[in-house]
Amino acid sequence: MRLSALTSARSALRMAPRVELYTAYELSPVQEKIREANKKGTYGAVPKRCVVTGGLGFVGQRLVETLVERGAEQVVSFDIVPPPANVWKHEAIKYITGDLCNLEDVEEAVKGADCVWHNAAAVGPFLPKHFYGNVNVLGTKNVLEACKKQGVSKIVYSATPSSRFTCSGDVDGHTEADMPDIPQESYVAEYSATKAEGELLLRKACKNGEIMYIAVAPHTVYGPRDNLFLPNLLEAAGIGKLRIFGNGQSRVGYTHVDNYCHGLIIAEKQIYETSPHLGKFYVCTDGATHPHPEGYSIFWNELNEAVVGMGFDSLYSKMALPYFLLRIIAAICDAISAVTGKKLKLGWFTLRMLTMHRWFRITAAQSDLGYQPIVSYKEGWPDTIEWFRNKWLPTFDPSTASGTTGGIAQQTVDKVKLQEQRMKK
Numbered sequence: 257m258r259l260s261a262l263t264s265a266r267s268a269l270r271m272a273p274r275v276e277l278y279t280a281y282e283l284s285p286v287q288e289k290i291r292e293a294n295k296k297g298t299y300g301a302v303p304k305r306c307v308v309t310g311g312l313g314f315v316g317q318r319l320v321e322t323l324v325e326r327g328a329e330q331v332v333s334f335d336i337v338p339p340p341a342n343v344w345k346h347e348a349i350k351y352i353t354g355d356l357c358n359l360e361d362v363e364e365a366v367k368g369a370d371c372v373w374h375n376a377a378a379v380g381p382f383l384p385k386h387f388y389g390n391v392n393v394l395g396t397k398n399v400l401e402a403c404k405k406q407g408v409s410k411i412v413y414s415a416t417p418s419s420r421f422t423c424s425g426d427v428d429g430h431t432e433a434d435m436p437d438i439p440q441e442s443y444v445a446e447y448s449a450t451k452a453e454g455e456l457l458l459r460k461a462c463k464n465g466e467i468m469y470i471a472v473a474p475h476t477v478y479g480p481r482d483n484l485f486l487p488n489l490l491e492a493a494g495i496g497k498l499r500i501f502g503n504g505q506s507r508v509g510y511t512h513v514d515n516y517c518h519g520l521i522i523a524e525k526q527i528y529e530t531s532p533h534l535g536k537f538y539v540c541t542d543g544a545t546h547p548h549p550e551g552y553s554i555f556w557n558e559l560n561e562a563v564v565g566m567g568f569d570s571l572y573s574k575m576a577l578p579y580f581l582l583r584i585i586a587a588i589c590d591a592i593s594a595v596t597g598k599k600l601k602l603g604w605f606t607l608r609m610l611t612m613h614r615w616f617r618i619t620a621a622q623s624d625l626g627y628q629p630i631v632s633y634k635e636g637w638p639d640t641i642e643w644f645r646n647k648w649l650p651t652f653d654p655s656t657a658s659g660t661t662g663g664i665a666q667q668t669v670d671k672v673k674l675q676e677q678r679m680k681k
């Protein structure tokens with residue numbers, strides 16, 4: 257796809273209102289404190305010329321903002337979605353609309369970069385199947401090629417811990433070293449498999465001395481402007497269709513979006529020729545600031561706080577759904593999805609994510625990258641709930657909302673439609 261064609265098509269594309277809602281540079285009170293600290297240099301300097309792929313996504317947008325707040329001279333925000341009218345217009349930010357699957361587009365974006373944060377991806381379980389291979393594998397291959405051609409040597413890769421999940425068993429306080437390495441024989445989802453494949457391309461190139469990279473993964477990113485995790489669950493809760501799954505005791509580690517951006521940014525400092533950390537995979541979460549200082553929260557308790565915070569009925573006022581029943585429903589939903597192509601919310605992947613333990617000890621990120629969360633979970637979670645109450649709730653329309661096992665949230669549908677439209681061009 258040519259960039260000029262993309263540019264001229266921008267004005268023709270009508271942005272869905274909810275997508276626009278999520279794109280303004282309007283920070284929550286907790287993020288405003290972080291912005292001030294960023295500007296003061298509390299967390300150190302950043303490279304002059306930065307590139308962020310997926311720069312208009314949940315993480316990418318905050319990453320672009322953080323790099324600017326920390327003093328970057330130019331930040332290229334590269335995304336398949338054109339910048340909406342209300343996006344932050346700062347002289348240091350250059351928005352480039354293009355497709356990762358098109359090498360020319362990517363080359364144009366990475367030209368002259370000191371470091372590329374390769375963060376764009378087909379994320380989550382709800383996208384059409386062909387997105388995953390195209391964006392996560394071919395897209396990463398193109399980032400690699402483009403960097404080699406343009407002489408860019410540093411890449412920070414946004415990875416996912418689910419590439420290390422096994423199809424059975426919990427992740428209950430594991431370190432990176434406790435988890436299986438990639439490639440695995442099988443993966444919990446197409447998303448995880450293709451993210452692993454992308455990472456393996458980088459690993460090979462790094463071993464061959466073609467580029468240098470570090471992979472940094474968050475876990476369940478939350479925060480203002482989240483467009484996947486909370487909206488999908490809150491929609492189901494808002495129409496009374498969300499129930500606690502199984503015994504409701506799953507332990508989960510979370511990552512505030514600003515903590516993830518911090519982890520991604522400081523990883524760049526460990527990318528140099530003799531670095532012992534090149535090619536490694538790290539997990540950054542809110543760590544010891546969780547309600548359980550080992551590094552986790554009880555998932556359903558925290559979710560219920562958000563549900564009640566929206567004024568919806570407490571999840572504890574309803575009967576929990578037994579695990580065996582959920583297994584049957586998930587199998588039926590997956591079969592329907594396979595036959596009709598329609599994505600349903602409760603597939604096996606979602607069920608597994610909502611019932612297994614998923615938390616990590618972040619000792620490697622702490623010792624190798626010097627990572628510490630800059631937003632405490634105890635501040636970040638209530639601040640996020642407040643943001644959703646003020647910004648998301650007024651847009652919530654129960655008449656168009658999806659149920660637990662039904663279609664996915666309008667939020668996600670809007671996003672998929674936009675990406676699909678652009679990929680067809």
Ligand SMILES: NC(=O)c1ccc[n+]([C@@H]2O[C@H](COP(=O)([O-])OP(=O)(O)OC[C@H]3O[C@@H](n4cnc5c(N)ncnc54)[C@H](O)[C@@H]3O)[C@@H](O)[C@H]2O)c1
Binds near residue numbers: 309310473675
């Ligand atoms: N959100 C989480 O909980 C989570 C957890 C683990 C890992 N991650 C990783 O963090 C990264 C960011 O995730 P996110 O939550 O911000 O997702 P997101 O979907 O909000 O952002 C991804 C961005 O990539 C863009 N994109 C998709 N296809 C593209 C293409 N072909 N060309 C150019 N841009 C394209 C999208 O338009 C979107 O703006 C991803 O790499 C993801 O794998 C996220």
